[in-house]
Amino acid sequence: MTTLNLQEISVQLESPSLRDRMLALAHLRHAPAEDAVPLIKKVLDDESLQLRSMAIFALGVKPTPECYSILVRILENDPDYGIRADAAGALGYLGDVRAFEVLSRAFYEDTDWLVRFSAAVSLGNIKDPRAHDILIKALDSKELVLQEAAISALGEIKDIESVDKILRFAQSEDWLVRQRLAEALGNLPTPKSVSALKYLEKDSHPNVSEAARISLKRLEEIDNQA
Secondary structure (H helix, E strand, O other), X not given: OOHHHHHHHHHHOOOOOHHHHXXXXXXXXHOOHHHHHHHHHHHOOOOOHHHHHHHHHHHHHOOXXXXXXXXXXXXXXXXXXXXXXXXXXHHHHHOOOXXXXXXXXXXXXXXXXXXXXXXXXXXXXXXXXXXXXXXXXXXXXXXXXXXXXXXXXXXXXXXXXXXXXXXXXXXXXXXXXXXXXXXXXXXXXXXXXXXXHHXXXXXXXXXXXXXXXXXXHHHHHHHHHO
């Protein structure tokens, strides 16, 4: 990407037209992170929540050393719960283990379930085993999506100790919860995981049975490599 193109994008990001600003931001996906981030920062406080959301996501996939601190500031201070959730999600994309404390605080202290959901997902994405206690607590949430996020994240961090805790969801009435369980068990090689997956392979919902079949194959490959 030439300097001229970057200059054109910079000008377009200041356009009074939201469509122009959104197109300019989208063009930055082709730019190196070090060129893109200074321009992304120009719209982090835009009047459009949609554009702000796009910009925050862009910081997660165009990492530079300053992206972490920017996203932490947004997560901890922004008044809009959707924007805070976006920041929590982007921190997961960064994969920076420094985010563990920040995401943990967001999970325990934020009053909005969407932020807590994003924090739980990102705790799985950064693959920090310290997330065990938080994710086990999330299994008891009243919100199904938080249960789903916790099950998936426990699989992501390969938390073998959690197997007994998550197996109760094999009987969940919600097929998405059962699917998340089947996917997570594919990362948790234990005899109980195999038994549960054989049960889920016979599930009435095709997505669940397919996820179980794939996870059984994965566990078989892990066993063969051992």
